[in-house]
Amino acid sequence: MPRDLPPLSIDPCSGEPIWRQIVEQLKVQIASRELTPGERLPSIRNLGSTLKVNPRTVVRAYEELGHLGLVVTRQGQGVFVLNGEAREPASQHARRAVLEDLTRRMLAEGTRMGADADEMLAIFEETCQAMQLPLSKSETTPRNASC
Amino acid sequence: MMKRHLLLWILRPALSGSLLLAVLALMWVLFESDPLWETPVLPAILIFLHTFLTTATIYWAWGRAGSFAYVQTRGHLPETLWRHRLGAGYLTAAIVWLPAAIVVLSPCRSWLQGEVFQNPYYPIMHARDVVEVGRWFLLYLVTVPAAHYAWIRQAQPCRFPGTGHWLLAGLPVLLYTWYRCLHAPLLEQTLYAGSAILLTLILSILFLLGGRRLSQSMELSQS
Amino acid sequence: MLNADHVSRMFGNVPVLTDVSLSFQTGEITALLGPNGSGKSTLFRVMAGVLEPSSGCVHWDVSKSVASAVASMIDGWEPPRWATARRLLDLQSEVPFGFDRSYAEKLLCSQEIPLTKRYGALSKGQRRWVCASLTLATRASCLLLDEPADGLDPRARKKLYDAIRDVVNERECAAVVATHILPDIGRVADAMAILQRGRLVMHESLERLREELCEVEMARGCPLPENLVPHVLGHTPRACGDAYVVRHCGGLDEVREALSSKDRVQRLTIDALYQSLTESEMVLAA
Numbered sequence: 128m129p130r131d132l133p134p135l136s137i138d139p140c141s142g143e144p145i146w147r148q149i150v151e152q153l154k155v156q157i158a159s160r161e162l163t164p165g166e167r168l169p170s171i172r173n174l175g176s177t178l179k180v181n182p183r184t185v186v187r188a189y190e191e192l193g194h195l196g197l198v199v200t201r202q203g204q205g206v207f208v209l210n211g212e213a214r215e216p217a218s219q220h221a222r223r224a225v226l227e228d229l230t231r232r233m234l235a236e237g238t239r240m241g242a243d244a245d246e247m248l249a250i251f252e253e254t255c256q257a258m259q260l261p262l263s264k265s266e267t268t269p270r271n272a273s274c
Numbered sequence: 275m276m277k278r279h280l281l282l283w284i285l286r287p288a289l290s291g292s293l294l295l296a297v298l299a300l301m302w303v304l305f306e307s308d309p310l311w312e313t314p315v316l317p318a319i320l321i322f323l324h325t326f327l328t329t330a331t332i333y334w335a336w337g338r339a340g341s342f343a344y345v346q347t348r349g350h351l352p353e354t355l356w357r358h359r360l361g362a363g364y365l366t367a368a369i370v371w372l373p374a375a376i377v378v379l380s381p382c383r384s385w386l387q388g389e390v391f392q393n394p395y396y397p398i399m400h401a402r403d404v405v406e407v408g409r410w411f412l413l414y415l416v417t418v419p420a421a422h423y424a425w426i427r428q429a430q431p432c433r434f435p436g437t438g439h440w441l442l443a444g445l446p447v448l449l450y451t452w453y454r455c456l457h458a459p460l461l462e463q464t465l466y467a468g469s470a471i472l473l474t475l476i477l478s479i480l481f482l483l484g485g486r487r488l489s490q491s492m493e494l495s496q497s
Numbered sequence: 498m499l500n501a502d503h504v505s506r507m508f509g510n511v512p513v514l515t516d517v518s519l520s521f522q523t524g525e526i527t528a529l530l531g532p533n534g535s536g537k538s539t540l541f542r543v544m545a546g547v548l549e550p551s552s553g554c555v556h557w558d559v560s561k562s563v564a565s566a567v568a569s570m571i572d573g574w575e576p577p578r579w580a581t582a583r584r585l586l587d588l589q590s591e592v593p594f595g596f597d598r599s600y601a602e603k604l605l606c607s608q609e610i611p612l613t614k615r616y617g618a619l620s621k622g623q624r625r626w627v628c629a630s631l632t633l634a635t636r637a638s639c640l641l642l643d644e645p646a647d648g649l650d651p652r653a654r655k656k657l658y659d660a661i662r663d664v665v666n667e668r669e670c671a672a673v674v675a676t677h678i679l680p681d682i683g684r685v686a687d688a689m690a691i692l693q694r695g696r697l698v699m700h701e702s703l704e705r706l707r708e709e710l711c712e713v714e715m716a717r718g719c720p721l722p723e724n725l726v727p728h729v730l731g732h733t734p735r736a737c738g739d740a741y742v743v744r745h746c747g748g749l750d751e752v753r754e755a756l757s758s759k760d761r762v763q764r765l766t767i768d769a770l771y772q773s774l775t776e777s778e779m780v781l782a783a
Contacts, residue, residue, distance in 0.1 A: 141764070181525065181665075183524070343571070347571055347574060349568045349594060351565070351593065
């Protein structure tokens with residue numbers, strides 16, 4: 128019996144493509160284990176009618192998630208969240224480049240809005256906890272503070 | 275074939291006028307003491323006026339209110355709409371003349387005239403009035419398609435949109451001349467009767483085909 | 498697919514539509530936008546098959562007549578005041594494409610419109626709702642809705658657009674919605690077409706626009722990098738510098754790469770694009 132999946136909220140006025148919003152939110156849900164491995168995502172038709180978007184947009188989002196290695200489509204059965212171990216990890220080098228870029232952007236935006244590094248770090252830790260990603264404090268603090 | 279609601283919808287603006295005329299026609303056949311074949315021009319005029327007015331109402335009233343456009347944009351094919359408009363035209367004819375026809379055929383008229391008003395024509399009245407009833411409906415057979423042709427033509431973006439009305443105006447003259455040539459009672463004679471019916475049918479079919487062809491590209495001229 | 502091929506229409510000597518070519522795909526909702534008098538209604542009437550184009554043609558799929566595919570609700574062509582909602586349902590149930598009467602009744606019921614009430618006795622918003630419900634419940638391959646949400650309160654408007662999306666998703670039909678109010682329709686639409694003075698200014702997928710559009714704010718005195726100049730659609734001076742509307746097929750990331758860290762890039766909302774389009778004489782490069 129499929130349970131009610133955590134809701135997605137789409138903001139069509141934000142200027143961000145809707146398929147990308149779906150991808151980002153599902154990514155977060157998968158990372159935080161709101162969606163557990165092996166769980167079936169809502170069908171394309173269903174999600175289209177709940178979010179009031181074109182089913183093709185949902186298809187595009189699911190394709191992207193499949194491309195990222197987060198979900199797998201089984202013919203005739205639906206789209207399933209992949210097990211963490213089954214995913215192919217990105218190379219160390221590629222991972223570092225992407226994360227650095229994201230962090231820089233976060234810091235730039237934070238600084239623009241007048242936040243200092245401590246505040247951002249606090250938010251980072253809180254979010255990690257909310258998403259139930261284990262964080263060992265002694266290691267991360269000095270490295271992040273030096274940014 | 276015919277869609278009931280669409281037909282009633284189109285008929286509606288012409289309904290009240292037709293009901294009024296139906297009462298007039300009924301009064302006329304009940305209380306006219308002259309035999310009907312002596313006054314054939316009166317129903318002819320009434321029929322022409324009635325056809326013209328109902329057709330005008332169906333096209334003009336609907337067009338003006340924008341509500342005709344509403345029917346037009348429901349998704350019916352132009353051919354369907356044309357058929358139903360024509361059907362509504364014939365239906366108004368039936369509304370006006372059917373009660374009168376029943377009174378003549380039943381034979382309420384000859385009984386009333388004979389028994390109550392002591393009409394001297396009583397003995398031959400019923401037999402010859404029946405022919406007149408046929409004549410009314412024969413006339414409608416040609417006036418309705420002609421009037422519809424005229425109005426459809428006027429609503430078209432074609433070169434001489436008014437031609438239809440000139441044709442319509444010429445029609446009574448033509449039919450009257452035809453009628454004069456034949457003399458009223460001669461309709462009993464098969465040859466004359468046959469040719470009158472034939473002419474009516476030919477004209478009717480011509481107008482029907484013309485109207486149908488024009489209505490294929492029906493455009494709502496007002497925007 | 499509803500196709501308009503080089504459609505022009507004159508009223509007397511006044512051109513109202515000039516060489517408009519568009520196609521509306523099945524399964525998609527297209528928002529047809531444009532200021533008053535831009536020719537939206539005329540285009541709708543031509544597409545509904547009740548106005549002949551002066552030149553060009555409109556057809557469904559390759560060569561079928563539009564009359565066989567289109568159900569429309571056109572602003573200003575309303576049912577007569579005497580007709581009750583039930584009469585309207587009766588009339589609509591005879592259309593050749595078929596009509597989902599129970600769905601129409603459900604829609605009317607959701608706004609508490611009694612079937613026995615005359616059209617003339619309804620409020621403006623209710624009238625719109627009735628017309629839109631009738632069109633939505635018609636099983637045509639293409640639905641044309643001219644200002645369907647005019648006079649509706651925000652909740653009803655949302656409900657209406659949700660219903661349009663549901664119908665399109667379910668029946669795989671094409672829908673074209675003409676409106677002035679973009680945010681509502683932008684929520685559910687897949688594409689937008691903008692008319693201005695009878696010409697088609699743009700016709701684009703919204704997802705693609707969301708992907709490719711961005712606004713770059715340069716500090717005062719700083720010119721835009723050379724390689725972005727060909728992608729600029731428009732430009733407005735601001736208090737702190739200049740804002741450029743940039744459309745780059747590489748999306749936000751590539752634009753960001755071309756800029757130094759001081760310059761600000763952000764996604765441009767469709768509303769903002771539409772506003773700058775209608776306010777200025779911006780030309781959109783393909």
